[in-house]
Amino acid sequence: MAELSLTWSILIIIVAILTLLASGMLIALAMALIGIVLILISGGSLASLGALGILQYNVVGDNFGLVSMPLFIFMGYLVLEVGLAERIYDGSIGIVGFIPGGLLHANILSCAIFAAMCGSSVATAAALGAIAIPLEINRHNYPVRPVLGSVAAGGTLGILIPPSVTFIAYGVFVGESIGQLFAAGIVPGIILSCIFMLYIFIAAVIDPSTAGPRLSFSIKKALSGLATMWSALLLIGLIIASIYLGFATPTEAAGVGCVIAAAIGFCYRRLTFKAVREAAMASLYTTSFMVLLIVTAQIVSLGLSNLEIPQRITAAIVEAGINKAVLFSLIVLMYLILGCFLEPGSMLFLTLPIVYPLMTGLGFSSVWLGVIMVILVELANITPPVGFNLFVIQGISEGRPMIDVVVGVIPYFFCMLLMITLLYVWPELATWLPTYLFGRG
Amino acid sequence: MRTLIVALSKSLSLISQMGGSIGAALIVVTAVIITVNCVARYVYNRPMMFVDEYSCYMLVALVYCGLGATLRAGKHVYVDMFVGKLPARVQRAMSAATLVLGVVPVSIMCWYSWKTFWSNYTGKIVSLTPLQTPLWLPYLTVAIGLTIFLFDIIAIAGQRLASVPHGQDRVALGRG
Numbered sequence A: 001m002a003e004l005s006l007t008w009s010i011l012i013i014i015v016a017i018l019t020l021l022a023s024g025m026l027i028a029l030a031m032a033l034i035g036i037v038l039i040l041i042s043g044g045s046l047a048s049l050g051a052l053g054i055l056q057y058n059v060v061g062d063n064f065g066l067v068s069m070p071l072f073i074f075m076g077y078l079v080l081e082v083g084l085a086e087r088i089y090d091g092s093i094g095i096v097g098f099i100p101g102g103l104l105h106a107n108i109l110s111c112a113i114f115a116a117m118c119g120s121s122v123a124t125a126a127a128l129g130a131i132a133i134p135l136e137i138n139r140h141n142y143p144v145r146p147v148l149g150s151v152a153a154g155g156t157l158g159i160l161i162p163p164s165v166t167f168i169a170y171g172v173f174v175g176e177s178i179g180q181l182f183a184a185g186i187v188p189g190i191i192l193s194c195i196f197m198l199y200i201f202i203a204a205v206i207d208p209s210t211a212g213p214r215l216s217f218s219i220k221k222a223l224s225g226l227a228t229m230w231s232a233l234l235l236i237g238l239i240i241a242s243i244y245l246g247f248a249t250p251t252e253a254a255g256v257g258c259v260i261a262a263a264i265g266f267c268y269r270r271l272t273f274k275a276v277r278e279a280a281m282a283s284l285y286t287t288s289f290m291v292l293l294i295v296t297a298q299i300v301s302l303g304l305s306n307l308e309i310p311q312r313i314t315a316a317i318v319e320a321g322i323n324k325a326v327l328f329s330l331i332v333l334m335y336l337i338l339g340c341f342l343e344p345g346s347m348l349f350l351t352l353p354i355v356y357p358l359m360t361g362l363g364f365s366s367v368w369l370g371v372i373m374v375i376l377v378e379l380a381n382i383t384p385p386v387g388f389n390l391f392v393i394q395g396i397s398e399g400r401p402m403i404d405v406v407v408g409v410i411p412y413f414f415c416m417l418l419m420i421t422l423l424y425v426w427p428e429l430a431t432w433l434p435t436y437l438f439g440r441g
Numbered sequence B: 001m002r003t004l005i006v007a008l009s010k011s012l013s014l015i016s017q018m019g020g021s022i023g024a025a026l027i028v029v030t031a032v033i034i035t036v037n038c039v040a041r042y043v044y045n046r047p048m049m050f051v052d053e054y055s056c057y058m059l060v061a062l063v064y065c066g067l068g069a070t071l072r073a074g075k076h077v078y079v080d081m082f083v084g085k086l087p088a089r090v091q092r093a094m095s096a097a098t099l100v101l102g103v104v105p106v107s108i109m110c111w112y113s114w115k116t117f118w119s120n121y122t123g124k125i126v127s128l129t130p131l132q133t134p135l136w137l138p139y140l141t142v143a144i145g146l147t148i149f150l151f152d153i154i155a156i157a158g159q160r161l162a163s164v165p166h167g168q169d170r171v172a173l174g175r176g
Helices: A006-022 A027-043 A046-061 A064-081 A084-096 A102-116 A121-139 A142-157 A165-174 A178-206 A219-228 A230-244 A250-267 A273-306 A309-320 A325-342 A344-361 A366-381 A387-394 A402-425 A428-438 B002-042 B050-072 B086-124 B136-162
Strands: none
Touching: A006 A027, A006 A230, A006 A309, A006 A366, A027 A046, A027 A273, A027 A344, A027 B086, A046 A273, A046 A309, A046 B050, A046 B136, A064 A084, A064 A121, A064 A165, A064 A250, A064 A325, A064 B002, A064 B050, A084 A102, A084 A121, A084 A219, A084 A230, A102 A121, A102 A142, A102 A230, A121 A142, A121 A366, A121 A387, A142 A178, A142 A387, A142 A402, A165 A178, A165 A273, A165 A344, A165 A366, A178 A230, A178 A250, A178 A402, A178 B136, A219 A230, A219 B136, A230 A250, A250 B002, A273 A309, A273 A344, A273 B002, A273 B050, A309 A344, A325 A344, A325 A402, A344 A366, A366 A402, A366 A428, A387 A402, A402 A428, A428 B002, B002 B050, B002 B136, B050 B136, B086 B136
8 A cells, every 4th residue: 555646545444434434334343344445555564553452451550640530420420310401400590590591591691600510512502401492382382493403503512611521532532631621621612602792692682582581680580599609619610720720630539529429419418329320331432432433533543654654745735835714614515524424533534644643733732623623523412413412412301302403503603603713814713722721732 | 941941041141130239339439439539638648549440340331240230221322313214123133133242242342351361360460559459450450340241241142043922121231
């Protein structure tokens, strides 16, 4: 293959991957197979596979930061099991329910707050959707599509606002600091939440039928809202403060967060052995499948770099003089298309071995790219036919058709594209905070 | 033959579930020892040296020992857009065929995990930390976990091929 032209090499790899994926092979196994074949081709003998034994251990065992992944997932499930989502939603209603758009704002705010305790987009959408959807549609007579859309899109904030499983996985894969990636997600996460709420506000002002009745405002309600979710705010405050005041690493913050979440559950009398067991098992499943993807993506990456394919692609693009903005747009377009067909995590790890060296080789910041990747993963979560958040929301929407969720989420899709554009024009939105906190963005 | 496959499959399923339970317990243990370490460091100014290192070993163990349980719980992902449109029998055959194909990379990963374990064991290699933990221990968890995963893949592929009724494994193999 070393003698093959770059175009043919890439074409063969893409066709092989697509064929294996289309055949229904487990994505991690397909990636492992492709990676092993690439290593064999580049090394020319079985001996070239010798690095596998060390690689599959080192990717996991040599990375204390990766320990935070199961712990943050576990914390998210614990928070879910002990009923903090209800408190966050009730509290959010008191704080933003008076703005035109009413309870739709509460969906976004509660998702954003829940996201700060849960690193999963699907879990965020499921937790808040289960509470908000029946209440808003059945009791407050809100129109169905805006409610479903706002919860499906709000759920995606789960992986942008730290802690985020996707940031951890990306950080481990590319060797970037997880603390910096978390910091990089905060400002874009807040801005994206504001963009969502701004859209809801404008839509409600232009056409009040897109939302339901708004609630009256009172300081007492707002304060009572904050009081309702004090435990959630305490947990979030402790996690963020401990990481960024230098008291704890993200992994330590995750461990302590799990214990605090359990303690809160104990105080609310919601902590049971069954709840802990289910949370731990669910965390194990997510961790095992995500880490296997990371390991197999590293095998693909090793094969590709042995064949110098990423380097050759970067050199070819530099030589062709392709405009960076055009290239970036093409990459975004590629992810939008892939996101329609692939599970988001798999999409990320299938493409990172090529995209990461290419983009960083062209001078894009690794931390900034992490934020862009996370938003693209978010988009994949809400694009049909394979958008996990869409399935989750439809599943808890009491039999509403998928089209209601899809149509409801369309405006938020464009809000996210706007966020990507803002980040391209002003990369500082992502890099400022990590630079301020750590001295590098 | 069918009885033998069912018996073997049940035994493997039990081993995978045990791996899953151990993995889940390790998550809880990791959270607890990390918290205790934070308290020990900030309250008593006596950090526990082993926590960071052993957390990583526990992560290795929980990830690899959990692979089989994750497979049986149907939590690994695959694309079902095209396969899902085929008749049920063809879907089953495709599932078996892709699993058989998947045996190839997992066998290779498994072989090299045992090889690396053995070289660490015979070479008496220890970690470069004050604890000097024998590294064959964490490498052994990788090898055992991948072996369970490999046998789970073979068992499920066998079930699909033989169309054996297989209890909870009748659920979809992964998330499409």
